[in-house]
Amino acid sequence: MSMHVASLALPLLGWLIHGGLLTRRLDQARRDPLTGLHTRAGWTTRAERLIARHPAALVLLVDLDDFKRLNDTYGHAAGDVALLATAHRLNAWCGRHGIAARLGGDEFTAIITDPGNVPDLATLRRELNRPISADGHTIPLAASVGACAVADLPVRLLSDALKAADQAMYADKGHHRRNP
Template identity: 65%
Template sequence: MDLQIAAALVPLLGWAVHGGVLTHRLAAARRDPLTGLHTRAGWTARAEHCIRRHPATAVLLVDLDHFKDLNDTHRHAAGDAALIATADRLRTWCGRHGTAGRLGGDEFVAVVQDLAAVDLDALTTALHRPLPYNGVSLPLAASVGVCRLAELPVPLLTDALAAADAAMYAAKGRGRRGSRLSR
């Protein structure tokens, strides 16, 4: 009798292990391998959830300024270090109030439950702090565009991203230092 039970449990154990491996792979696919931030798909799911639950939600787009120059001058390892530092600074700033993600390249995104609960100037300051790297100080700079969902006629993530993108490019046009709210 014990042999029959064991024989029946072996396939179940195999399926449980297989399911665990697939779950782990799916979770890993929703994380950027370099920064550990959510990828677009993982971030989007969290952002949509935040929008449904919190009426004061804001979406931010962050783009590193002069990233190509940094990569060309100090090489790709320095560029990777800059991306990792930016991701860490954005993740820390979001804290328990939001979720950060990496869209790709040097573009990052965040959603926060309430912009009034976080200090946007602190984010800008953190993103502009130089990065110590191999005995040199790498200059970092970023442009930030912000959209409060409450300012949109219909609070849709796609519209918020478009408005934050426009605000980010307006911030770049103002000298690449700081952030800008959509209007």
């Protein structure tokens, strides 16, 4: 390789490496460091695009019940295990037909583009409510789930779907309190 070609190629190689590193850092910034799921910002952008392209999409909200008590009783390491298990179970339920995210704390969300190709919500609830093992203890886990079919909305907006899913989730949480 001539000196002239090398002097042109070297800066280009540097920019390619720099661009790759920036892309990786942006992707990491859009991921929750504990669970590896998308964060709110990364998920919202994708979810809005998916709603526009998939009129039958389903938006979910998931909240771990009594998470503070779990942390206080078993410790924060057990709380992290609960969050990881919830993230893994939700992501597995979504499969390739959806995207899951951790909104923060013990709140998760997902969008399913083709609800007919994932197990039903009762299956998700059973999975999310399976006990976990942490530090030699079997710890009960409970989650409330709310869902909104985008097709049921007068206008297909993510904000409206999240609001409806939130209301359904709190109704589910109330059902758990009345029927333990």
